[in-house]
Structures are given as C-alpha cells and as structure tokens.
Amino acid sequence: MNPSTPSPGLLAPALRLSGVSKSFGASHVLKDVSLTVAKGEIVCVLGPSGCGKSTLLRCINWLEEPDAGTVIVSGERMGARGAHRMSEKELARARSKIGMVFQHFALWPHLTVLQNVMEAPVHVHKRDRSEVRREAMELLERVGLEERRDHFPSQLSGGQKQRAAIARALAIKPDLLLFDEPTSALDPVLVGEVLGVMTGLAKDGITMVIVTHEMAFARKVASRIVFMHDGRIAEEAAPARFFDQPGTPEARAFLRHFQHGASAAPLHLVHEGVSP
Numbered sequence: 001m002n003p004s005t006p007s008p009g010l011l012a013p014a015l016r017l018s019g020v021s022k023s024f025g026a027s028h029v030l031k032d033v034s035l036t037v038a039k040g041e042i043v044c045v046l047g048p049s050g051c052g053k054s055t056l057l058r059c060i061n062w063l064e065e066p067d068a069g070t071v072i073v074s075g076e077r078m079g080a081r082g083a084h085r086m087s088e089k090e091l092a093r094a095r096s097k098i099g100m101v102f103q104h105f106a107l108w109p110h111l112t113v114l115q116n117v118m119e120a121p122v123h124v125h126k127r128d129r130s131e132v133r134r135e136a137m138e139l140l141e142r143v144g145l146e147e148r149r150d151h152f153p154s155q156l157s158g159g160q161k162q163r164a165a166i167a168r169a170l171a172i173k174p175d176l177l178l179f180d181e182p183t184s185a186l187d188p189v190l191v192g193e194v195l196g197v198m199t200g201l202a203k204d205g206i207t208m209v210i211v212t213h214e215m216a217f218a219r220k221v222a223s224r225i226v227f228m229h230d231g232r233i234a235e236e237a238a239p240a241r242f243f244d245q246p247g248t249p250e251a252r253a254f255l256r257h258f259q260h261g262a263s264a265a266p267l268h269l270v271h272e273g274v275s276p
C-alpha cells in the first residue's frame with residue numbers, strides 16, 4: 001500500500017451501527033437503531049430502565065448477536081467476514097478492539113490488580129510480559145492505583161475496583177471503550193473518583209460510549225447525548241441542547257425526574273410511585 005494512503009480503519013468512524021434490532025422472545029428490545037460515533041467522541045447514552053441501553057452495548061461487542069443490522073468498529077464489521085459468520089476466534093480478535101467496563105467490575109477475584117490488568121495482553125494477545133508489565137504499571141498510575149497493584153479485588157473499595165477495571169479495559173489499547181453504568185453500584189462518596197478518571201480519559205481523546213445516570217457528568221464530558229426510549233434512539237443532541245431544550249415528551253419526563261436533586265432511581269419505580 002502507498003504509505004501516504006491511510007488504511008480504512010484510520011478514516012472510518014470508531015463505531016457505526018446501522019438498523020440494529022434485537023428481540024428476546026416476543027419482546028422487541030432494540031428497534032432499528034442507527035448511530036455513528038467519530039474517533040475521539042464521547043457519547044453518553046441516557047434513558048429509563050429497560051429501554052435497551054445495556055442490550056445496545058452488548059450488541060456492539062457481540063455479547064448479544066443482533067437479529068438485524070450491522071455493527072462496524074473501526075471499519076471492520078463485527079460478526080461477519082464477507083458472507084460468512086465469524087468463527088469464535090475471529091470474533092475474539094474483533095472484540096479485542098473494544099474495552100468494556102461493567103457496573104459490577106467483573107475483575108478476576110483470584111488475580112491481583114496488576115495481574116488483572118496484564119491478563120488479556122499476556123494471555124490473549126500473547127504480548128511480551130515485561131513490556132505489558134511496564135504498560136500496566138503506567139495504567140495503574142493513571143487511575144491512581146499504583147500502590148494497590150498487589151492487592152486482590154476483595155481488598156479494594158468499590159471505587160478502587162472500578163478504577164482497576166478501567167485500567168484493565170485500557171490495557172488492550174482499545175479503539176472504543178464501552179461503559180455500562182460504571183458508577184451505579186458505588187457509594188456516593190466513591191462515584192467522584194471514578195468519574196474523575198473517566199473525565200481524564202475523555203480529555204485524552206479516547207472514544208467512549210457511556211451508559212450512565214450521572215446527568216452532571218454527562219453534561220460536562222459528552223460530545224453528544226443519545227436518549228433512548230422503548231428500544232429506539234428518541235433523541236440525539238449536544239448536551240446543552242438536550243438538557244436545556246429536550247425535544248421529545250419522553251426526554252422531558254426523564255429529565256424532570258433528575259431535577260431538584262432527585263436520586264438516580266430507575267424511572268419505572270418513579271412511575272410506579274415508589275420512593276427512592
């Protein structure tokens with residue numbers, strides 16, 4: 001290839017979803033979802049409980065296979081190679097461009113913090129251990145955990161666990177980081193330290209899709225807000241526009257719940273009259 005010609009992956013958006021649909025039995029959970037995320041963009045996905053946010057993230061990294069539509073990460077289609085389905089091995093390689101941070105951390109309990117961060121680069125990517133160790137130490141410094149590197153997950157606070165999980169997700173040098181409510185299992189005092197690390201990543205230009213109920217954080221760091229309702233993207237807008245002038249009745253109802261210092265209780269509980 002001509003060295004001056006950038007590869008397709010460099011020019012492609014970090015993520016392109018086209019017409020993604022997913023049902024579980026009779027329940028139609030994602031309905032024709034299309035979304036493009038440019039490199040370096042931070043997209044915050046908001047919406048009431050059950051609207052399909054986690055399913056959307058799980059379809060992006062093919063933990064769930066969509067029934068219809070395409071998912072393209074850095075120019076490469078997930079799940080299919082030409083007319084063929086990807087083998088498990090091909091899928092694992094395609095997934096290695098995507099880092100995922102879950103609500104409940106999902107750290108390996110029998111490995112130390114440092115071993116958790118080194119696990120995928122050494123054992124999945126077969127990279128040189130000493131180089132991986134050096135990078136892992138840098139990542140732990142970045143998330144403020146260098147002194148906890150030899151601790152096991154059970155010896156950490158929730159905020160420390162989540163910061164370790166973020167370091168682990170970064171260790172595979174992903175093109176795209178997905179977060180599914182990374183702070184909703186944390187005590188309120190620990191939320192800030194995790195959001196602080198994520199704000200740092202946003203400043204470093206890492207492409208992120210973040211499902212969150214932290215409205216002030218979303219407003220501050222998002223390039224764009226995606227508001228989901230009943231399996232569809234009901235609204236996509238710049239944060240100021242979304243929060244100040246939501247365009248749909250569903251978004252207005254959702255935001256009303258978060259005003260006046262309301263807690264992040266799932267909206268369906270509020271609808272059912274259950275106090276947070």
Ligand SMILES: Nc1ncnc2c1ncn2[C@@H]1O[C@H](COP(=O)(O)OP(=O)(O)OP(=O)(O)O)[C@@H](O)[C@H]1O
Pocket residue numbers: 024027029047048049050051052053054055056266
């Ligand atoms: N594996 C599954 N099997 C059957 N139904 C599922 C499955 N996963 C999700 N669902 C259903 O799909 C709908 C959307 O779920 P999803 O977890 O994507 O919602 P969500 O927006 O992430 O909600 P929350 O804010 O509570 O996390 C729900 O009705 C859920 O019960």
Ligand SMILES: [Mg+2]
Pocket residue numbers: 053054055180
């Ligand atoms: Mg969810």
